[in-house]
Amino acid sequence: MDTKEPVRSEPSRRLLLAGALPAAAGALGVVGLTAGPASAETKSPVPRRRPLSPSPSPSPVLKEKTRAKFPADLETAGVAELAGLLDSGRITSVQLTREYLRRIGALDVQGPGLNTVRSLNPNALKEAGEADARRRRSRHNSPLLGIPVLLKDNIDAVGMPTTAGSVALKDSHPDKDAPLVALLRSAGAVILGKANLTEFANYLTNGMPGGYSSLGGQVLNVYDVSQTPSGSSAGPGAAASVGLATLTIGTETSGSILSPAAANSDVGVKPTVGLISRTGIVPIAASQDTAGPLVRTVADAAALLTVVTGEDPEDSATAANPLVGHDFSRDLSPTALRGARIGVVASQVPAAGTDNRTLWDAALAVLTARGATLVSVTLSTSSSIPGGSSVLSYEFKRDLNTYLARLPRNAPAKTLADVVAYNNAHSGRALKFGQVLATASQAMDLSPGSADSAKYLADRAQDLADSKDRIDALMADQNLTTLLFANSGSAGIGAKAGYPSVSVPAGYQAANRRPFNIAFLGKAWSEPVLLGYAYDYEQASQLRQPPSALNPSLFDNVGL
Numbered sequence: 001m002d003t004k005e006p007v008r009s010e011p012s013r014r015l016l017l018a019g020a021l022p023a024a025a026g027a028l029g030v031v032g033l034t035a036g037p038a039s040a041e042t043k044s045p046v047p048r049r050r051p052l053s054p055s056p057s058p059s060p061v062l063k064e065k066t067r068a069k070f071p072a073d074l075e076t077a078g079v080a081e082l083a084g085l086l087d088s089g090r091i092t093s094v095q096l097t098r099e100y101l102r103r104i105g106a107l108d109v110q111g112p113g114l115n116t117v118r119s120l121n122p123n124a125l126k127e128a129g130e131a132d133a134r135r136r137r138s139r140h141n142s143p144l145l146g147i148p149v150l151l152k153d154n155i156d157a158v159g160m161p162t163t164a165g166s167v168a169l170k171d172s173h174p175d176k177d178a179p180l181v182a183l184l185r186s187a188g189a190v191i192l193g194k195a196n197l198t199e200f201a202n203y204l205t206n207g208m209p210g211g212y213s214s215l216g217g218q219v220l221n222v223y224d225v226s227q228t229p230s231g232s233s234a235g236p237g238a239a240a241s242v243g244l245a246t247l248t249i250g251t252e253t254s255g256s257i258l259s260p261a262a263a264n265s266d267v268g269v270k271p272t273v274g275l276i277s278r279t280g281i282v283p284i285a286a287s288q289d290t291a292g293p294l295v296r297t298v299a300d301a302a303a304l305l306t307v308v309t310g311e312d313p314e315d316s317a318t319a320a321n322p323l324v325g326h327d328f329s330r331d332l333s334p335t336a337l338r339g340a341r342i343g344v345v346a347s348q349v350p351a352a353g354t355d356n357r358t359l360w361d362a363a364l365a366v367l368t369a370r371g372a373t374l375v376s377v378t379l380s381t382s383s384s385i386p387g388g389s390s391v392l393s394y395e396f397k398r399d400l401n402t403y404l405a406r407l408p409r410n411a412p413a414k415t416l417a418d419v420v421a422y423n424n425a426h427s428g429r430a431l432k433f434g435q436v437l438a439t440a441s442q443a444m445d446l447s448p449g450s451a452d453s454a455k456y457l458a459d460r461a462q463d464l465a466d467s468k469d470r471i472d473a474l475m476a477d478q479n480l481t482t483l484l485f486a487n488s489g490s491a492g493i494g495a496k497a498g499y500p501s502v503s504v505p506a507g508y509q510a511a512n513r514r515p516f517n518i519a520f521l522g523k524a525w526s527e528p529v530l531l532g533y534a535y536d537y538e539q540a541s542q543l544r545q546p547p548s549a550l551n552p553s554l555f556d557n558v559g560l
Contacts, residue, residue, distance in 0.1 A: 165213025178280025
């Protein structure tokens with residue numbers, strides 16, 4: 001879920017590398033933060049230098065007297081470029097991983113203190129070395145071999161805690177990888193670490209700033225630290241944008257990929273529910289939850305989706321997936337928009353005279369020039385349920401209890417009730433913004449035949465009528481291949497339908513360099529079509545600019 005306003009914060013998480021990493025870490029030393037409660041204000045965040053733990057020395061920046069220039073600009077380099085360098089032997093995965101760790105030290109821990117990374121994988125360099133050995137041993141067909149990936153800190157990966165940003169789960173260590181992580185490891189990707197997020201993916205309380213958690217503190221926006229990085233996948237979104245990993249993975253229930261994509265000028269893919277297994281991911285609501293890429297280019301999104309798409313016997317939604325084994329990179333065509341019929345949702349058109357309207361009109365001109373037919377359409381994205389749907393509140397208790405019950409016996413919490421009780425007992429740190437959503441969910445009566453269960457079933461049916469049925473009818477009536485939205489406008493209706501959206505950068509506001517995206521929404525399993533449209537638009541427009549181009553002061557005196 002998305003939130004809007006950032007908050008000023010002190011560091012409140014510990015990010016450890018040295019000692020846990022193999023000796024190959026060498027001069028990397030310690031990358032760490034002291035833990036302490038974050039202070040709340042309603043003003044925008046201001047970057048502060050984070051004190052290192054256990055001491056300011058050694059620096060997280062590599063300390064060679066002479067360090068050769070790395071042969072790729074990691075702020076912009078994608079999978080294809082880095083895979084080419086790895087295959088040619090110009091770099092190794094160990095070198096690449098070290099370089100990302102150096103960037104994390106310079107930008108995330110020190111320098112502007114972006115605070116995007118919650119924890120680092122203590123085995124990252126070991127995994128990189130194994131990828132290098134695999135590359136030397138034999139030919140391979142994995143585009144992600146040796147490529148570093150950051151995971152949102154609600155995705156299980158053995159060797160790191162899965163905290164969802166909650167102090168109640170700070171010592172929650174899964175005993176198995178989420179299936180999507182297992183697929184990444186099988187492809188030879190390097191799990192670099194876990195990225196910060198809005199706590200419990202923004203389903204702890206109302207009014208929590210995007211990118212804030214009691215355990216992780218506040219993520220900053222890389223284009224303007226006074227603006228929100230949005231949420232809940234703020235850490236993956238900001239880290240991807242500024243090049244702290246080649247690829248990042250976020251999750252979405254309603255807007256948590258699409259909104260950070262727009263805020264951080266990323267390509268974000270919110271897949272069809274069931275395209276990627278949800279097992280091993282801290283949930284909000286199974287009917288809407290999905291993981292998905294937050295990356296810099298459509299090509300990188302396609303490469304990542306190709307690896308993590310799969311069927312999981314523990315996730316029934318994946319049984320209907322017709323795209324298992326599909327190579328999404330083959331869908332990327334510079335002529336994909338030719339013949340497309342795009343429904344331009346009238347309510348999404350920005351107000352006349354604004355920067356966003358100028359950017360929107362320019363995007364429409366590109367789509368038309370690429371051969372698409374634009375059709376103005378009316379689509380209500382609002383709920384018809386008086387007082388709003390109970391679906392998320394009901395499913396949060398049901399699905400979080402299921403997730404927590406599967407954790408090892410010594411897990412710090414086994415039910416939502418445990419989390420609520422822990423937070424109440426540690427309110428000074430855990431409840432800066434309260435836990436009204438968690439408390440309301442805990443009060444739900446999940447027993448069959450209860451009033452809450454009856455309302456839930458009715459609300460879920462109405463949610464589908466308000467979303468899936470409306471979209472299907474409109475697209476059929478107008479013979480549309482996609483619907484077009486501004487920024488994260490497709491989030492709510494697409495989430496309830498379980499339908500995919502692809503968000504792509506479409507420029508920056510002249511007044512304040514704030515990013516602007518457009519998003520293509522389609523019916524279930526239409527990712528190949530949507531990615532093709534996004535790629536054609538991206539290649540024709542070439543509008544994305546890295547943070548260093550629009551916010552160069554972010555990089556002052558960081559040693560990169």
